[in-house]
Amino acid sequence: MQLPEKVSIREVGPRDGLQNEDPVATADKVRLLDALSGTGLRRIEAVSFVHPKAIPQMADADQVWAAAKPNPDVRYSALVPNLRGARRALEAGFREIEVVVSASDTHNRRNINRSTEESLDDLAELIAALHDGGASAEVIVATTFGCPYEGDVDPARVAGIVDRVLADGADRVAFGDTTGMATPRRVIDVVDRVRGAHPDVPLLLHFHNTRGAALANILTALQLGVTEFDASVGGLGGCPYAPGASGNVATEEVVHMLHDMGVDTGVDLSALIDVAREAERIVGRELPSGVLRAGPRVPGLG
Amino acid sequence: MQLPEKVSIREVGPRDGLQNEDPVATADKVRLLDALSGTGLRRIEAVSFVHPKAIPQMADADQVWAAAKPNPDVRYSALVPNLRGARRALEAGFREIEVVVSASDTHNRRNINRSTEESLDDLAELIAALHDGGASAEVIVATTFGCPYEGDVDPARVAGIVDRVLADGADRVAFGDTTGMATPRRVIDVVDRVRGAHPDVPLLLHFHNTRGAALANILTALQLGVTEFDASVGGLGGCPYAPGASGNVATEEVVHMLHDMGVDTGVDLSALIDVAREAERIVGRELPSGVLRAGPRVPGLG
Numbered sequence: 001m002q003l004p005e006k007v008s009i010r011e012v013g014p015r016d017g018l019q020n021e022d023p024v025a026t027a028d029k030v031r032l033l034d035a036l037s038g039t040g041l042r043r044i045e046a047v048s049f050v051h052p053k054a055i056p057q058m059a060d061a062d063q064v065w066a067a068a069k070p071n072p073d074v075r076y077s078a079l080v081p082n083l084r085g086a087r088r089a090l091e092a093g094f095r096e097i098e099v100v101v102s103a104s105d106t107h108n109r110r111n112i113n114r115s116t117e118e119s120l121d122d123l124a125e126l127i128a129a130l131h132d133g134g135a136s137a138e139v140i141v142a143t144t145f146g147c148p149y150e151g152d153v154d155p156a157r158v159a160g161i162v163d164r165v166l167a168d169g170a171d172r173v174a175f176g177d178t179t180g181m182a183t184p185r186r187v188i189d190v191v192d193r194v195r196g197a198h199p200d201v202p203l204l205l206h207f208h209n210t211r212g213a214a215l216a217n218i219l220t221a222l223q224l225g226v227t228e229f230d231a232s233v234g235g236l237g238g239c240p241y242a243p244g245a246s247g248n249v250a251t252e253e254v255v256h257m258l259h260d261m262g263v264d265t266g267v268d269l270s271a272l273i274d275v276a277r278e279a280e281r282i283v284g285r286e287l288p289s290g291v292l293r294a295g296p297r298v299p300g301l302g
Numbered sequence: 303m304q305l306p307e308k309v310s311i312r313e314v315g316p317r318d319g320l321q322n323e324d325p326v327a328t329a330d331k332v333r334l335l336d337a338l339s340g341t342g343l344r345r346i347e348a349v350s351f352v353h354p355k356a357i358p359q360m361a362d363a364d365q366v367w368a369a370a371k372p373n374p375d376v377r378y379s380a381l382v383p384n385l386r387g388a389r390r391a392l393e394a395g396f397r398e399i400e401v402v403v404s405a406s407d408t409h410n411r412r413n414i415n416r417s418t419e420e421s422l423d424d425l426a427e428l429i430a431a432l433h434d435g436g437a438s439a440e441v442i443v444a445t446t447f448g449c450p451y452e453g454d455v456d457p458a459r460v461a462g463i464v465d466r467v468l469a470d471g472a473d474r475v476a477f478g479d480t481t482g483m484a485t486p487r488r489v490i491d492v493v494d495r496v497r498g499a500h501p502d503v504p505l506l507l508h509f510h511n512t513r514g515a516a517l518a519n520i521l522t523a524l525q526l527g528v529t530e531f532d533a534s535v536g537g538l539g540g541c542p543y544a545p546g547a548s549g550n551v552a553t554e555e556v557v558h559m560l561h562d563m564g565v566d567t568g569v570d571l572s573a574l575i576d577v578a579r580e581a582e583r584i585v586g587r588e589l590p591s592g593v594l595r596a597g598p599r600v601p602g603l604g
Contacts, residue, residue, distance in 0.1 A: 253514035
């Protein structure tokens with residue numbers, strides 16, 4: 001089995017994770033962020049700059065970021081939904097910024113009352129604004145591997161969106177398995193197609209463990225040469241279907257499997273598990289992470 | 303990605319699953335068994351014939367099997383720990399019988415107060431008795447991918463056990479990931495070694511999802527040409543570490559991933575999910591199956 005030597009994990013617990021949990025105190029968010037910054041993770045999605053009425057969980061994004069102690073060895077990013085959010089993110093000092101569009105028209109409309117096509121027009125403007133502000137722009141394509149409303153999503157549609165956003169200047173693309181509909185077959189379909197058209201564009205995958213296949217999907221992507229993945233400490237971020245069920249794949253489960261396979265992540269697994277325990281305390285519920293529950297398969301997996 | 307066209311799943315919920323849950327009523331066991339027999343599954347581990355004081359959950363094995371309505375298209379098996387159990391299983395009419403030995407000496411001693419070597423001597427006698435009774439003998443090698451007491455288990459040790467039991471007449475071998483310590487790397491190590499020495503021996507893998515890697519491990523094994531897997535409806539069988547955590551990989555998660563990848567299992571996924579719901583009712587706790595919670599990624603996955 002051919003695998004990359006190194007993988008770059010972007011920790012999304014502080015943003016994507018906490019955004020999908022009941023609101024927690026600003027001080028807890030800062031503590032989580034700072035703790036993650038000391039685990040060896042080299043990329044962290046810190047906050048999103050969204051309207052506080054739409055997403056009260058992120059209403060204190062400016063305060064969280066102002067209070068955090070960034071580690072100079074970590075790349076921090078923020079997610080923004082629009083120009084107003086982009087201005088806030090730039091003012092806060094972020095230089096890696098993510099924007100989102102859904103590959104499924106229905107999903108995009110239900111989320112923001114715009115068609116995918118209309119959102120792509122907005123993104124072109126947004127990408128330009130981010131570049132003007134000195135930031136890079138990553139476009140996250142949500143529902144890449146399936147849509148809870150439309151079902152299967154044609155990889156050709158995903159590839160078309162990639163063509164468009166790259167033409168509009170996007171620096172990187174990410175593919176979100178928004179409701180855990182990916183399987184290895186879907187991963188191969190999308191990655192082969194996008195890589196075929198754009199072999200050199202940085203590409204990141206974001207899996208949910210909703211149906212148990214997150215690590216199988218990551219293993220598949222590794223075999224295709226993908227080296228960038230999102231993951232959420234403890235599996236923070238819940239699930240759209242049921243309390244207790246899995247949403248974001250847990251960072252420690254990803255790191256655990258990769259380390260046992262000899263793939264370097266730079267992460268101190270033991271320190272990460274400590275942070276997952278703290279995350280569990282912060283949200284006040286049991287998080288869906290097997291490695292948090294059971295510990296590493298052997299001590300000292302690094 | 304090269305995958306087999308067909309996979310044979312052995313459902314272990316009625317035995318391995320229920321044996322690791324709080325005891326349930328005989329009638330519920332029979333209902334579960336009969337319901338599974340109607341899902342298209344072609345192999346079911348029905349009961350074990352063990353001492354009722356050691357494992358009260360299986361004290362009514364004879365009654366369960368006598369009351370069940372076997373489907374002629376399904377192969378049923380039973381697990382036995384010793385000659386006494388073997389006689390009971392043969393008398394009950396089983397012709398596919400499993401016996402267990404642990405690759406880890408410490409694990410074997412803690413379970414049955416015998417060394418692995420002593421157990422192998424017992425197995426030789428047991429295999430002969432099963433053959434005399436007209437049954438086939440499958441040897442399950444527990445802790446193949448790691449031991450909670452000893453840590454890593456040398457694949458050479460596993461291979462040595464396989465050599466021995468095959469020399470003693472075993473018809474098939476199975477490898478148990480007893481506490482969920484397998485990763486794709488461990489799967490490759492063991493399967494390559496055993497297949498290299500015994501290319502034609504039927505080989506089955508039994509994974510736990512304790513650390514989230516069960517489907518990644520199955521995907522790895524599929525790529526190595528393995529076509530036989532255990533799985534437990536709903537993920538019945540709990541976990542040695544914590545209530546609510548995962549033990550046996552859930553059958554519907556395996557079937558779900560395989561069907562979306564075009565691998566045939568013969569199982570009616572929708573019927574299987576109905577049985578998982580019934581299993582949840584029987585044990586009275588939420589089972590750790592994402593596909594049970596969230597449903598298939600699209601309707602009609604078969």
